[in-house]
Amino acid sequence: MTDRRSSMGSSSDDPPNSRLFIIAPKTLNEDDFRKAFEEFGNIEEIWVVKDRQTGDNKGVTYIKYSKTSEAAKALETMNGKVLGGAIRSIKVMIAASREQGSKRDSNEEEKMQRLFVMVPRSMMDSELYDYFKQFGDIDYASVIKDKTTRESKGFAYVKYLKFSQAAAAFEQCDRKYKPVFAEPRKSNMSRNEDRNYSSSSFDFNRDFNKSGHTLQSLPVPPEHYNNDGYTKLMIIASPQVNQDQLWKLFDIVPGMDYCQLRYEGDRMRPSRAIAEVVYNSPQWASYAKEKFHGFEYPPGYRLIVRPEYDNLRSTSYSSKSLEKKPDILQIAETIAQASSLIQAAGLSPDLLQAKLGLIAPSKDSEVYCSIKLPDVQPLAGIDDETAARCFIVCTPTALPNSVLKDIFCRFGNLIDVYMLNNRNCGYAKFSSRKSAEDAIHTLHGADILGTRIKVLEAEERGDNNRKRQRIDAESPF
């Protein structure tokens, strides 16, 4: 049952793109094809299609190779060639799957030249390029990133100029990349409005947990800016945020009247923080909404900011806001501050903290982490192998990836860090044993953003591990 041929048959597309579809003069027979195509690799089958009744050659032939790269070389060399004294040349293509039949999609070539690969979340485009260029001429190498945070999603596209180059990468790249041939990008179909912007569908858990896909990306028409007249905002934030922090954050925008915060849920372990923030003018209120909605504070946790309409003031604000309005320079500076804050959301929490130092100077690092952290260090090189792994446990719940990365990179040589799906444990991979040991030594038992983390040496993966405790218990002392 481990024999994949038994269920697939040699005419299937396994490995992918290893079967040729050939249009050729009807005079050519199987031997003609064999002679011409055997030099490119191991041919599993040649099938010259004949009419069921008459037995006539239909001018269509399939050739199945063992390897994708063999089919690639054969295609690139033989397409357009004339075989065995025939008049017309042959046309060589990659056969579509049997299910797909004869229909072909628009981006035919892209399907053969582009790979979809898994990469460590630390990998950047340039590193991806530098690794994959050894297999051929790269059209582009692109790590997919979250739209708003710019964090890597952990996968990437690599497109080559030739099928044979993509095939070489597909077969020879390190298996940790788990390469597959990429599905062609969806062509100009009907522009689907797949996002649901209904404003009543705020879901705290969704917006809290999901990275990068919040209502924040909603395009807001400029007219919306001042029209509503609201001056009060409702904020939903991580329960780790306190009133002082939130006050200082929203006070960046001029004209804040007050900020009041309460917690929801268990008193000892609140589920979220809810705040009301009131500005002395609708302009600043909507400006603040614009800037802070979706902003990561603390890093990894997006604020949800929405207008509150219950308390609309008429026009009484106007005189007040006029008299309190700072001068132009001051406004410009403040906006610049706020903007750099917003941009910093995509950067490391370390850098973000530096920015936040402007407004919450003293104990911000203690909010972030209970211990003194080393400085941020560069990640491991792209060819570095994993030398040691840490096993991580977060209580009560997993930390966001951006935070994990920031914490664990500080010991140097970090390859990747991730939590297992829907669990509070995960792994950090290092290319240096010392780095892993340092991380364990420093981070074990630390408190990060209100989350207690354990950092242990990871057990060898795979086989059932004997329990150490038992052995320890048996040994005297």
Add this chain to the structure above:
DNA sequence: CGACGGGACGC
């Protein structure tokens, strides 16, 4: 007290 991931592109 938790143990081995994940998969689709801003036009």
Add this chain to the structure above:
DNA sequence: CGACGGGACGC
């Protein structure tokens, strides 16, 4: 121009 046959029971 141009899209899918034939093989066959062993442990």
